[in-house]
Amino acid sequence: MIITITGYPGSGKSTLGKGIAKELGLKHYSAGDLLRQIAKERGLGLMQLQHEMEKDDSVDYELDSRTTKLAEKEDDFVIDGRMAWHFVPKSIKIFVKVDLEKAAERVFQDTCGGKAERAGETCNVDAKETEKHMRQRMEMNKSRYMKLYKVDYLDEKNYDIVVDTTGSGIEETRERVLKQIKQYVNERK
Numbered sequence: 156m157i158i159t160i161t162g163y164p165g166s167g168k169s170t171l172g173k174g175i176a177k178e179l180g181l182k183h184y185s186a187g188d189l190l191r192q193i194a195k196e197r198g199l200g201l202m203q204l205q206h207e208m209e210k211d212d213s214v215d216y217e218l219d220s221r222t223t224k225l226a227e228k229e230d231d232f233v234i235d236g237r238m239a240w241h242f243v244p245k246s247i248k249i250f251v252k253v254d255l256e257k258a259a260e261r262v263f264q265d266t267c268g269g270k271a272e273r274a275g276e277t278c279n280v281d282a283k284e285t286e287k288h289m290r291q292r293m294e295m296n297k298s299r300y301m302k303l304y305k306v307d308y309l310d311e312k313n314y315d316i317v318v319d320t321t322g323s324g325i326e327e328t329r330e331r332v333l334k335q336i337k338q339y340v341n342e343r344k
Contacts, residue, residue: 156179156181156230156231156247156340157226157229157230157231157232157233157234157243157245157246157247158172158175158176158181158232158233158234158246158247158249158336159233159234159235159236159239159240159243159246159247159248159249160172160175160233160234160235160236160239160249160250160251161235161236161237161238161239161240161248161249161250161251161308161314162249162250162251162252162253163251163252163253163255163258163289163293164258164262164289164292164293165253165255165257165258165259165260165261165262165289166251166252166253166258166320167251167253167261167320167325167328168187168235168251169185169187169188169235170325171235171249171251171318171320171325171328171329171332172185172233172234172235173233174325174326174329175233175329175332175333175336176232176233178329178333179233179333179336181231181232181233182229182231182232182233183232183233183234183235184225184232184233184234184235184236185234185235185236186218186222186234186235186236186237186238186239187235187236189218189221189236190204190214190218193214193217202288202291202292205292205295205296206295208295208299209295209299212303215238215299215303218236218238219238219242222234222236222238222239222242222243223242223243225243226242226243226245226246237296237300237308238300238304238308240308240313240314241304241306241308241313247315247316247336247339247340248313248314248315248316249314249315249316249317249318249332249336250311250313250314250316250317250318251318251319251320252311252317252318252319252320252321253319253320253321254321255286255289255290256282256286257321258286258289259282259283259285259286259289260282260285262285262289263281263282263285293309296308297309315339316332316335316336316339318331318332318335
């Protein structure tokens with residue numbers, strides 16, 4: 156079983172991915188961690204890397220290649236990443252959405268509230284500035300993926316399961332998605 160998780164920034168993709176992987180006894184991978192690692196290696200913040208990626212497709216291709224190779228080598232894992240669903244077509248594709256104002260509050264707390272979960276990301280002045288940067292990042296990504304792959308990663312029709320985490324806690328969301336995964340698998344048997 157391969158599960159790919161995509162969605163809005165701050166929607167809880169990575170947290171959901173880790174929880175599902177643990178619950179199902181699968182490995183967990185994150186394209187976001189890889190991007191942060193690449194940004195750090197290049198001495199850039201994540202937003203700076205996003206701007207660089209607008210001009211240089213090599214980072215996208217590096218991530219795509221790693222994702223594709225991972226799916227060729229392994230059968231049982233969860234990966235969260237914006238284009239993982241596209242490069243692992245035989246996966247259960249999950250899209251996680253959230254109200255962007257709520258997402259900005261989450262991300263602001265993670266980056267500027269003393270948490271180390273999003274190390275390497277820029278600390279914004281407040282949640283409003285965080286939301287502004289998130290919207291910019293989403294638009295840059297949408298435009299870039301349309302140019303590179305001719306797909307809209309925000310189009311919910313690309314996914315098998317769509318979940319909104321705006322009013323849900325981590326555990327509630329995880330349980331709901333696990334139930335949907337089991338239902339999806341049972342329907343395909």
